[in-house]
Amino acid sequence: MKVRVRTENNTTIIDCTGEVDLYSSPALRETLLREMRGASAMVLVNLTGVSYIDSSGIATLVEGLQLSQRTQTRFGLFGLRNNARSVLELARLTKVFTVFENEQEAVAKIASTLPFSGLP
Amino acid sequence: MQPTVHSIRISLSSEPRLLHILRCVVRYRAQEAGFPPEDSDCLSMAIDEAASNVIRHTYGNRPDAHLEVEIRSFPDRLEFTMEDSGPKVRPEALKPRPLEEVRPGGLGTYFIKCFMDAISFDEDFKEGNRLRLVKYLAPKGSISDESARQDRE
Numbered sequence: 001m002k003v004r005v006r007t008e009n010n011t012t013i014i015d016c017t018g019e020v021d022l023y024s025s026p027a028l029r030e031t032l033l034r035e036m037r038g039a040s041a042m043v044l045v046n047l048t049g050v051s052y053i054d055s056s057g058i059a060t061l062v063e064g065l066q067l068s069q070r071t072q073t074r075f076g077l078f079g080l081r082n083n084a085r086s087v088l089e090l091a092r093l094t095k096v097f098t099v100f101e102n103e104q105e106a107v108a109k110i111a112s113t114l115p116f117s118g119l120p
Numbered sequence: 121m122q123p124t125v126h127s128i129r130i131s132l133s134s135e136p137r138l139l140h141i142l143r144c145v146v147r148y149r150a151q152e153a154g155f156p157p158e159d160s161d162c163l164s165m166a167i168d169e170a171a172s173n174v175i176r177h178t179y180g181n182r183p184d185a186h187l188e189v190e191i192r193s194f195p196d197r198l199e200f201t202m203e204d205s206g207p208k209v210r211p212e213a214l215k216p217r218p219l220e221e222v223r224p225g226g227l228g229t230y231f232i233k234c235f236m237d238a239i240s241f242d243e244d245f246k247e248g249n250r251l252r253l254v255k256y257l258a259p260k261g262s263i264s265d266e267s268a269r270q271d272r273e
Binding site: 019021022023052054055056058059060062063065066083087090091092093096 | 135139140222
């Protein structure tokens with residue numbers, strides 16, 4: 001798995017490529033939490049290149065979501081392939097995360113979303 | 121005549137980077153046994169989650185321990201056994217957490233339960249743990265088999 005960080009329109013984008021599993025998820029976690037604690041008010045995770053994600057990868061994204069609540073960072077995902085979408089649906093998390101179809105939509109709309117405020 | 125049972129046994133050290141290889145073998149074996157690609161992916165994820173649980177919880181992330189995975193192919197099912205030499209795991213560990221709790225962790229067991237038809241610990245296994253997981257093939261011509269075929273077309 002490879003993780004790359006870039007900035008588009010004042011939004012931090014974490015490009016994640018490859019398989020996210022018990023071996024690789026710590027690298028994503030380190031990057032995600034670092035960016036979430038940084039100066040950026042908006043963080044997106046690009047999952048377009050993710051061919052596999054297991055429960056440790058999902059746990060990393062949930063940890064990011066929880067931290068976004070504390071740091072008041074707007075946080076979203078985009079580019080979910082079928083397998084990642086199926087796993088999130090199975091865990092009933094698609095309604096919990098802010099999910100965009102693609103980067104264009106994500107960058108355009110992330111600013112108008114509200115930071116995660118926890119479950120009702 | 122007894123049906124032929126094909127068997128593969130994989131010995132892995134408890135290093136997370138080897139999980140990729142385990143997933144590849146399971147996916148290949150599942151497709152060879154007649155599971156559609158989507159089901160083969162689910163099976164490889166279930167076995168990956170079970171092995172990850174052993175590495176994280178039973179071995180406490182020690183990379184120098186071992187686990188053995190056997191895949192047995194029957195005409196109607198695949199059977200997996202996963203053996204470790206760690207401390208005994210209580211059967212309650214197979215109980216998934218409520219999904220209403222949005223928190224990191226605890227989803228692996230839930231995914232295993234979703235993807236497998238049967239899962240149990242062998243209580244007679246003396247040293248360590250032996251987990252048995254079973255997935256049945258949909259009967260040829262069944263509704264699910266037919267809809268899977270239509271999905272692929």
